[in-house]
Amino acid sequence: MNIDLIANLAYVISAILFVFGLKMLGSPATARRGNLLSSVGMLIAVVAGLTDGGIISFQWIAIGMVTGAIIGALAARLVAMTSMPEMVALFNGSGGAASLLVGWSTLYDGQIATFTAVTVLLAILIGGVTLTGSLIAWGKLSETINSAALVFSGQRIFNSLLLAALIGSGVMLSLDPAVDSVWLYAVIGLSLLLGVMAVIPIGGADMPVVISLLNSYSGLAACAAGFAINNNILIVAGSLVGASGIILTNIMCKAMNRSLTNVLFSGFGAVKQAAAVEGEVKPITAEDAYYVLEAATNVCFVPGYGMAVAQAQHVVKELGELLEGNGCEVSFAIHPVAGRMPGHMNVLLAEADVPYEQLVEMDDINPRIENVDVAIVIGANDVVNPAAREDEGSPIYGMPIINVDKARTVFVLKRSMASGFSGVDNPLFFGENTRMLFGDAKESISAVISEFG
């Protein structure tokens, strides 16, 4: 048997491990083992990859791997759970960068066929978009750049021209794939620019969609690189990731009742004809909140991005335990797009050691929301905005929400009366049964907890 055959057989084994790993990631009981299995698959694939006949010296490979492993391990260890969306975005971006570079370096192999040139082109294009798109997403998530949707006049025309230029350069490069071709640099530059242009018009509240879509792209980029270098495992693993990313993206879009095109091409808040909300807000003190909670038998927490910002997950869990000790039924209702990435709130509550049985999904809590004595909204806004149900003029009309306004009492923890991310007024704050607990979410909850003491 020659070494090439053995390597390819090893790739079959890693493909099987990836499939089982992903399958097991779908259930809480087996998820951790699934991830381990998939990492073993990766190890096998990497070892098999190292047997490649084209390798003459291992010096640079070793340098690259050691550097990468140190950076990756440190980043994974040190990142705070609240910054997880940014971290995932950066990892995504580096996957995209790798595919771009592999595609690019393939051109140095000498004369290549047109088909290979097209796949190289795709690897550079998708990899480049993933790289800069992820960097912009990272910037928006970490508030390094303004996280609001950036829309300027002529944006569509500009993007159309950009796309046309990209296609033109791509065709020219495919016809004459040379490393010193000016078209190569044009394709690289334009792809990177496209990634930037694709993500800047998308607002922070739509980030769950963007992150899962970029995740899908990073898989597709690996897939294209696989075609460029004739490598089976890149194609298999890349398309598995691509498909799973598309499914997540779809789930996120459904949760907002918007099509993918709508999320990608219309900046949130671009249309604002919603009925202005008038009314009086009724503030409540921590002490009064305590009296209400003390008498409650069914309390439901509804967390949002504000909980992540205030790092309030631990005090929330503490309050939940106190209420449970008081004979109260406690649940945490999580909207699919609460936070900045799919499952963001689940991760934070898990960090605070909330058992996952207490986490309920939107469709489970809504039918029994009338039985909830107190719904506590922590830093969530759009996902509990009744305007999505009632006001046809509202930009978020039609988005499924958690109907906290139907609970007996609603506490809204909020820093101030500013409107939510989409810039939409929230009639919930003026509701008959709504009480506003103003201030930092963490401090407010700590104040309520101290009343229990």
Place this chain on the structure above:
Amino acid sequence: MDIVFLTFILVLSIFLGFELISKVPATLHTPLMSGANAISGITLAGAFAAAGAESLGTATILGTAAVTFATINVVGGYLVTDRMLAMFRSKREANGGQS
């Protein structure tokens, strides 16, 4: 390997991916995403040939950079996913196996 064969693999893997991930509880969306993200670092297995040249030419530099980025993706992705999953606990486990 011919184009048709590779395309076969592509199409079948995409269908397999769709089937695999169809019903995942919301709790696991983040770990699933970051776990899948780690797999997309598979580009690493294909980056070696370019980085393994004897002399340090442009292709080797590109290859080495690709190896570095892909390793960040792989190592970071798996570790961070594991770190997240370690936090997910059911009530039984949280109470030390009782209740």
